[in-house]
Amino acid sequence: MRRKTVVVAAAIVSLVASLAFTFGCKNGGGSQNGPGGSGGGNQTGEIVIGHYASMTGDTAHFGQDTDKAVRLAVEEVNAQGGIKGRRVKLVTLDTRGDATEAANAVTRLIDVEHVSAIIGEVASTLSLAGGRVAQRRGIPMVSPSSTNPAVTAIGNNVFRVCFIxxxxxxxxxxxxxxxxxxxxxxxxxxxxxxxxxxxxxxxxxxxxxxxxxxxxxxxxxxxxxxxxxxxxxxxxxxxxxxxxxxxxxxxxxxxxxxxxxxxxxxxxxxxxxxxxxxxxxxxxxxxxxxxxxHFAPDAASDRARRFISAFQRRFGSEPTGLGALGYDAAMVLFEAMRRAQSVTPATIREGLTATRNFEGVTGRITINAQRDADKSAVVLRIRGGRAVYETTVQP
Amino acid sequence: MTELVQQLINGLSLGSIYALIALGYTMVYGVLKLINFAHSEVFMMGSYFGFFTAVGLGIEHYESIGQTFPLYYAFVVLIAAMAGAALLGVTIELLAYRPLRNAPRLAPLITAIGVSLFLQNLATLIFTPNPRRYPAIIREVRYELGGVVVTNIKIAILVVAIALMAGLHLLVQKTWTGKAMRALSVNLDAARLMGVNTNRVISSTFAIGSALAAAGGILFGLDQLTIKPTMGVLTGLKAFVAAVLGGIGNIPGAAVGGLLIGVAEQLTAGYLSPDYRDAITFVILIGILLFKPEGLLGVVRPEKV
CATH class of the missing domain: 3.40.50.2300 (Response regulator)
Known part of the structure; x- marks a missing residue:
């Protein structure tokens, strides 16, 4: 009996200790990124952008492929000297394909990571959850591939680079x-x-x-x-x-x-x-x-072919259309940052609004008054275990 | 008419999977008066054990060259998964429930929920939360009879489920262990006084119930194509309802309850709305608790005071 009590007491003590350790670490990490750290509206140091995506769960392919493409875009822009001489840092958070997690991820990106802009999500339901947070906090968000019209109707901070x-x-x-x-x-x-x-x-x-x-x-x-x-x-x-x-x-x-x-x-x-x-x-x-x-790998433009081969070299697999949109979302965002006088959420938002005829992997991107992209679509046919180009449909 | 027959066939095959899982709930309840909520995770783990055994036997190689997986390999997968799950079930009982054998009944119940959450998160960590395509350990063949389509997988599900249930019936009715199980379910202390090694009988109850759940897990993977670490939650809950419907603690009742739940679910999805397919199970649960709490085949035993 006594031995049992001792064991239970030891278990409780170790549990409390481990909890204290976890939270202690979290606080420590948080304060490092707190005021005076990078991101937010700061004008020196790294530019931090956030990506929230379903890295695991039922739609894990969406998140993983999009994240690879965004990562590729960040690496390319840093190899060219970054934006206004500042390196771009990418922070990716997992949503597990869950709307509550998506809203939490966006809150964390803004509060803990102090990002200047956000990329995400693929699934419309998740973009709606995350987009509402981004809108309320005034941080611009670019959804690479959410096609439900309600997503950009959330407000002036939410954009997308795909059709609806x-x-x-x-x-x-x-x-x-x-x-x-x-x-x-x-x-x-x-x-x-x-x-x-x-x-x-x-x-x-x-x-x-x-x-x-x-x-x-x-x-x-x-x-x-x-x-x-x-x-x-x-x-x-x-x-x-x-x-x-x-x-x-x-x-x-x-x-x-x-x-x-x-x-x-x-x-x-x-x-x-x-x-x-x-x-x-x-x-x-x-x-x-x-x-x-959004695009057909087998009927791609020169721009798209360059992206496909860079993606294959980097990750050893062929990108999906959603991956291509992730790349375009990041590149449109970088372009907006370059155009802006300084890198603040407000100027990035203006820069995004002014996107006209941007040559993307998935076609020419113009952000319209509803903050959607006017683009053509392709129809793919499944033949021999893969999707092949069938036809293009204009808006 | 053909549509109704088709829905019934699909409902029966789904129901026999529920029945296999329900047997584990009902056997443990019969012996220990414990609702083993970790059972749904044993089902999930069993399905993964089958998955990895099939991969270990090189099923991907067979699939890539378009060859059929040998039938005796399919049996190896089944046996390995059942053995793995039996071991898991016995371990859970040994570590989580045996120390609480004389504790108030609520304690092991809450422990069972804890074990369930632990296993589910462990599986998410080890197997990743991404759904996996279940390997085709039986090559699918379709038969069409007057507009009704039956696949050999559906037939195999029914045959395996019926064979295992018949085996269980024989075991419980004809063997010494089965007699001991029945004795325990009447009165555990009296059985011990008569010289029954109760711990060993309880272990074998967990082993058998878990093995049946693993068989259900493999059949589930074959029928529903994908598996994931959270697959046990809803399926396990439905199987639990099936056990209650048949009369918890009653073995034929669990089989009948499972089949009824499967058919009810399929007919609701087909004729009412697929949105209510999960709801119907719990409507049935509420109904049975209101009107016949002892279950369809259950008997009322006067509570000793």
Missing amino acids: DPFQGTVMAKFARENLRLTKVAIIKDVRSDYSIGLAENFRRAFTQRGGQVVAEQSYSAGDTDFSAQLTAIRDSGAEAIFVPGYYGEVGAIAVTKQRLGINVPLLGGDGWDAPDLFRIGGAALEGSFYSN
Whole structure:
């Protein structure tokens, strides 16, 4: 009995000690970066920029690929002597694909790391969570690839370098109706994702306007693993294709379930498909499917080819379209900083607003009055286990 | 009509996975009157053990050259995962529950939640939180009968689940260990007075329940394609509801409860809305607790005062 008490006491003491140690360290680290440290509105030393991304979790490919590309952009700009003679320092925080974590990450980037500007997120729901914090604190944020219109509607501090869903939905609807000549399509959307709901809505409107018919509409929740009920319901609806505006993990599983149920129609989708894991999970079940994206590696401009080979040299893998947008987001941000008189959040914001005809990897980027980028989209076809260029659709 | 049959088939295969997990909850409850919340993590770990055994046997090589994984290798994966999970279950009991054998009933229950959180975070740390594609240890073949599609994986899930449940039934009814388990579930102290080595019987209960959960974990991976460290949370909770539905402590009840939950979930998703697929399980839980708290096959035992 006595021995037990001693053991318990020892456990409590060691626990308290370890907690004190952890928090002590955190405070120590914090004060080093406190007033007088780098970042914020300071005019000397390093320029600190923050990146919040899903480095782990269900959409880890988005975060990891985007972060590699942002890192590449930072390394390139530092190799050229930095901005106004100052080195750029990148701080990346993980959101784990969770909206609460995204808001926390942005708060930490601003309060602890004192960043001048923020890049992130890929998923619209997370950009909405993080963007609200950035807007409230007056720190400019550039989302590389969130396509839901609501993201930049948060306020004058939130920008993006990609097209938005009213356009992306129209692209696929137009392609399905005019190129594939389909009349009946079913939709499966993710009801927990602002991106998926918005894209489904815009696709339905554009497709029915062009004389097509949506014969079935089903939904799932991010993280679901079983889609057989939804696909069974769609099977007898007469749909000639299924529009799945979701993220790659679930899309891959939906493709395999579709094949298991013997539904032989192609899937259609958006840029949320853009990750190598799509093929790892979906495999042969994806053959003949199409999705819209920001760029096609196999039909790239000279500028894009330079980026692709630099990325491959640095990381040993081919970048995704979302990675390319991460690179563009960073480069647009650097350009805005160069243009600004001094590097403060307010001048960076002005610089971003003034972005016109920037030659990016994913095309020419002009930030419009809604702080969105007007750009064309490409449609990719899945053939032989990879995505190949099919056509370009102008806005 | 074909749609209904299809939904029922998919529901039964999902339900048999729930049933395999539910058996572990119900066996431990029957013997110790403890709800082992760490069981859902044993299921998750079992699935990962199977994953790494298959990778260790070179499944990626077989997949890359387009060859079928040998069937006896699939059995090796199953046995290895079941053995690993059994060891894990016994260890959990030894370290976390045995020291609390005579403590108030709330203490081991809270410990079980602690073990569950510990294992889940440990798995997140070791296996990374990223979902993994489960290797195809059985090559998929599709059969179509009058518009209803059945794959050999769905059949294998049913066959493996039924075989394991039949084996368990025999074990509990015909062997000495099974008789001892039943004795423990009636009265642990009386069983000890009759010369039963209760600790050994409890260990074997944990071993068997955990092994069945690991089998469920592999079938889950095959059926649902991806696994991740948090996969046990919702699936485990549903299996727990299945055990309550069938009558906790009752082995055939857990099997029936699992199948019912699987079918209910699938029909709700197909005919009502997929948004309610998780909700229906807990609606059933509330209903059963209100109207038949002892469960479908449970018996009311008067509480001794």
